[in-house]
Amino acid sequence: xxxxxxxxxVRGERRLxxxxxxxxxxxxxxxxxxxxxxxxxxxxxxxxxLLAPAEGEVRWQGANIxxxxxxxxxALTYVGHRNPVKEELSSLExxxxxxxxxxxxxxRAEAAAALGKMGLKGRENLPARLLSEGQRRRSAxxxxxxxxxxxxxxxxxxxSLDKTAVxxxxxxxxxxxxxxxxxxxxxxxxxNLAVSSFQRLELAS
Amino acid sequence: MFxxxxxxxxILAWRRRADVLSTLFFFVIVVSLFPLGIGPEMQLLRSIxxxxxxxxxxxxxxxxxxxxFANDYQDGTLEQMLLTPQPLYLVVLGKVLAQWLVAxxxxxxxxxxxxxxxxLEPNTLLILFVSVLLGTPILSLIGxxxxxxxxxxxxxxxxxxLLILPLYxxxxxxxxxxxxxxxxxxxxxxNLYLLGAILVFSLVFAPWAxxxxxxxxLE
Numbered sequence: 288x289x290x291x292x293x294x295x296x297v298r299g300e301r302r303l304x305x306x307x308x309x310x311x312x313x314x315x316x317x318x319x320x321x322x323x324x325x326x327x328x329x330x331x332x333x334x335x336x337l338l339a340p341a342e343g344e345v346r347w348q349g350a351n352i353x354x355x356x357x358x359x360x361x362a363l364t365y366v367g368h369r370n371p372v373k374e375e376l377s378s379l380e381x382x383x384x385x386x387x388x389x390x391x392x393x394x395r396a397e398a399a400a401a402l403g404k405m406g407l408k409g410r411e412n413l414p415a416r417l418l419s420e421g422q423r424r425r426s427a428x429x430x431x432x433x434x435x436x437x438x439x440x441x442x443x444x445x446x447s448l449d450k451t452a453v454x455x456x457x458x459x460x461x462x463x464x465x466x467x468x469x470x471x472x473x474x475x476x477x478x479n480l481a482v483s484s485f486q487r488l489e490l491a492s
Numbered sequence: 493m494f495x496x497x498x499x500x501x502x503i504l505a506w507r508r509r510a511d512v513l514s515t516l517f518f519f520v521i522v523v524s525l526f527p528l529g530i531g532p533e534m535q536l537l538r539s540i541x542x543x544x545x546x547x548x549x550x551x552x553x554x555x556x557x558x559x560x561f562a563n564d565y566q567d568g569t570l571e572q573m574l575l576t577p578q579p580l581y582l583v584v585l586g587k588v589l590a591q592w593l594v595a596x597x598x599x600x601x602x603x604x605x606x607x608x609x610x611x612l613e614p615n616t617l618l619i620l621f622v623s624v625l626l627g628t629p630i631l632s633l634i635g636x637x638x639x640x641x642x643x644x645x646x647x648x649x650x651x652x653x654l655l656i657l658p659l660y661x662x663x664x665x666x667x668x669x670x671x672x673x674x675x676x677x678x679x680x681x682x683n684l685y686l687l688g689a690i691l692v693f694s695l696v697f698a699p700w701a702x703x704x705x706x707x708x709x710l711e
Binding site: 335336337338339357358360361363365367369370371372373374375376380384385387388389390 | 493496497499500503504507508567568569571572573574575576577578579710711
């Protein structure tokens, strides 16, 4: 169970938000909305432990994530708005390495299967710099298929994805939730998932 | 996980060979300019050799250091590394090891060859090799702190030099000192032991400081 209590964030001189509260139990997801600059990314980065909150705390299974450290990171998968994809490496290498870094060893066949499912069949061995923006996004998202934790923190996942990829992302999140996963999704579009336990958090500008 | 980091950085370095070669050529050219400029005055060349080779090694490693974390910072892969379930200490150690293998080992191998230009004895060349071998990992380790602190800053390259070069002074003094001692026929062991001690010390503390610096830079 992931709990967020009285969270506040200050960036520079500006207060982005204060008193944000929510909790997620298995199978639950939260849609994070708000205009540009309202602090969606900052909130996600705080939930991931990349950013220290100005006040409040994030608790995972009852313990503050800042004391849990690495133990929490095994349960967490963060996809930021930038694609953590190396230009010089192929999608296959990128995926295997990023899984290797998270402590999962996957074979070439497993990686190729995941990339195929993300619609990159036949392009697994191209250097990422030759891929389009949407294909790079797909390649970065393939990690969710192979080596993901219980909590997904997804920042603008649908940007530069086409219709089929958006549908695919929806079904991926639905599957993840049905397996007892949790997700926090920052997005401008409505996701309309077929999952009933759903919360919505709107950050004001 | 550790080997994935090292393997990844080695593959990336291989695909960006030009970066690696530019550091090596910088080192070779700077060291070679001195004998060409001074002319065949053997006595003078022999006495400036340790200082010249070591200063060139410091400057060459500054060149490659600014890139240790900068690329990963820009494309967001550094963020992912901070979220791996292993201690950040190991991640940093892996990246520093890869940087040393890629950027510093060629300097280590090239140093004795360049020493020949300064008319150094074979025995002295060996000491030069050993001192550079012990000293360059320290440069990578200490340099990584500066690279992490200056991430995302404009003019980071110059700032790293200002932050880190003063910290390199002990390495320069003992490294060049070992070679100096060997030239005048004294025992260089004391200098080499001190280099070894600094290496062990920075191996323990530098990755820890770099991890803290990375967390601050990524906030």
